[in-house]
Amino acid sequence: MDIGSLKFLFYGYSAAWIVITAFVLLLVSRGQKIDRELTRLKSLVEDKER
Amino acid sequence: MSRGLTTAFAIARKDLRTELRTKESVNASASFALVILVLFSFAFNLERDEFYAISGGLLWLVYSFAGALIVNRSFSRELPNDCLDVLVASPAPGWAIFFGKAMAAFVLLIIVEAISLPIFGLFYDISWTKCFGPLVLIILLATWGITVVGAAFSAVIVNVRLRELMLPVLLYPILIPLLIAAMGSTTALLSGEPMAGDNMSYLRQLVGFDAIYTALALYMIEFVLVF
Amino acid sequence: MLRAKAIWILGLLGALVMIFNLHAVFMNLPDDALQGGVYRIIFIHVPAALNADIFYTIALVTSVLFLAKKDFIYDSISVACIEVATMLVLVNLVTGSIWGKSQWGIWWAWDLRMTTQLMCFLLYLGYLVVRPAIAEPTQRATMSAFISIFAYADIPLVFMAIRLPNVRTQHPSAVLETGQMARVYWTSFGVGVLALLLIASALVLVRLHQETSQREIDSLRRELHAL
Numbered sequence: 001m002d003i004g005s006l007k008f009l010f011y012g013y014s015a016a017w018i019v020i021t022a023f024v025l026l027l028v029s030r031g032q033k034i035d036r037e038l039t040r041l042k043s044l045v046e047d048k049e050r
Numbered sequence: 051m052s053r054g055l056t057t058a059f060a061i062a063r064k065d066l067r068t069e070l071r072t073k074e075s076v077n078a079s080a081s082f083a084l085v086i087l088v089l090f091s092f093a094f095n096l097e098r099d100e101f102y103a104i105s106g107g108l109l110w111l112v113y114s115f116a117g118a119l120i121v122n123r124s125f126s127r128e129l130p131n132d133c134l135d136v137l138v139a140s141p142a143p144g145w146a147i148f149f150g151k152a153m154a155a156f157v158l159l160i161i162v163e164a165i166s167l168p169i170f171g172l173f174y175d176i177s178w179t180k181c182f183g184p185l186v187l188i189i190l191l192a193t194w195g196i197t198v199v200g201a202a203f204s205a206v207i208v209n210v211r212l213r214e215l216m217l218p219v220l221l222y223p224i225l226i227p228l229l230i231a232a233m234g235s236t237t238a239l240l241s242g243e244p245m246a247g248d249n250m251s252y253l254r255q256l257v258g259f260d261a262i263y264t265a266l267a268l269y270m271i272e273f274v275l276v277f
Numbered sequence: 278m279l280r281a282k283a284i285w286i287l288g289l290l291g292a293l294v295m296i297f298n299l300h301a302v303f304m305n306l307p308d309d310a311l312q313g314g315v316y317r318i319i320f321i322h323v324p325a326a327l328n329a330d331i332f333y334t335i336a337l338v339t340s341v342l343f344l345a346k347k348d349f350i351y352d353s354i355s356v357a358c359i360e361v362a363t364m365l366v367l368v369n370l371v372t373g374s375i376w377g378k379s380q381w382g383i384w385w386a387w388d389l390r391m392t393t394q395l396m397c398f399l400l401y402l403g404y405l406v407v408r409p410a411i412a413e414p415t416q417r418a419t420m421s422a423f424i425s426i427f428a429y430a431d432i433p434l435v436f437m438a439i440r441l442p443n444v445r446t447q448h449p450s451a452v453l454e455t456g457q458m459a460r461v462y463w464t465s466f467g468v469g470v471l472a473l474l475l476i477a478s479a480l481v482l483v484r485l486h487q488e489t490s491q492r493e494i495d496s497l498r499r500e501l502h503a504l
Contacts, residue, residue, distance in 0.1 A: 008379035
């Protein structure tokens, strides 16, 4: 493998994985926010029903 | 179908009459076009001959910015006093309402363009009278494309927060093929090339864009107006 | 829960297939005669675009289905697919830009394929920007469906951009059709598409689950308000 051209190959794949990872992290953080809100609302509804 | 067209013309007449009485959006849009023309003169430091290469691009940037202002008002003008709800509830078919508004926006944008073209020629010392016929054809076709897509998206975002910001975000990417064709053919025409060969493909692109998006918008506007 | 299991299975399988594929790409494939090692970017550059097209098409179908049937599940599938697909288009644009820098010396060239792909990114970015600005769920879903149908018109353009005659483009010609890509690359390419498909499907399912939870939150809020 030609070492010189590997620099751009490395950049290319890193960029791709960074974008995908950033998206996954975004999804996870949004998911956690939604779960927190959901549990909070469910407990509020239960309190009010009691 | 003909009743729908009569309704469309009635709505177009109504919009034009209200607009031309107050002249709000024509004034605002024409002033904006003027300011942009002035700003662009500072943006580039070109020789007169070099300037012909960017003339078409410049002109259509000015027209599309002015167009966004005008087209934004098409449906948002109906929001006060629930006029939009009344229009939608009326027996008028959805496509007729949309078509009438698109025609009114088209006429208003043509007025603004007619005002800005001589000023453009004056500021940048560009002669547009030699190629007037083909230039008018290009302007008419591209303006219809801008107004029909713009009016459609104006209906989509009529109830959205930050309406004036959202319309450009949606409108300009869709207009990219139209603008490429309009800018390319206008630059060619202003530089003295005849309307043949390469330039005919631009014309075909414009006609194709207009046909596709007019059909799409007319077909789908019913869903947007009555959701 | 079936959905959670499906997400885990798809994700892990996708990751495994991807690792296996990367191993094959880097260890077993020979260098390209002209480009050296860099050509291997194609194994993520093109699969990203292909998968984006697949998910945009699914989103188109579900958008039309939503307008026809008014069931919110279609709207949720649309937004999930469009988010993941837009991310994949970004991957495509970024890896393409880096590959272009290494091969042609420039980060970006305004040739037809790159321009139409960027336009696709902007169109769907507009979709993602406008969606949160509409408060009412039915209206949001209807407008999103409309925008997604309008935006899809660009995808055939991107696909055909390097196949059109008389179009000067820097992009290499379609390797899949002309069979110019050597047979030895075919399996790795196909497996790359599959790997990304599995991973993207897992992400779509996660996003879909979030949309359903969000709707549950909205209904709980309404219930709380009523109580």
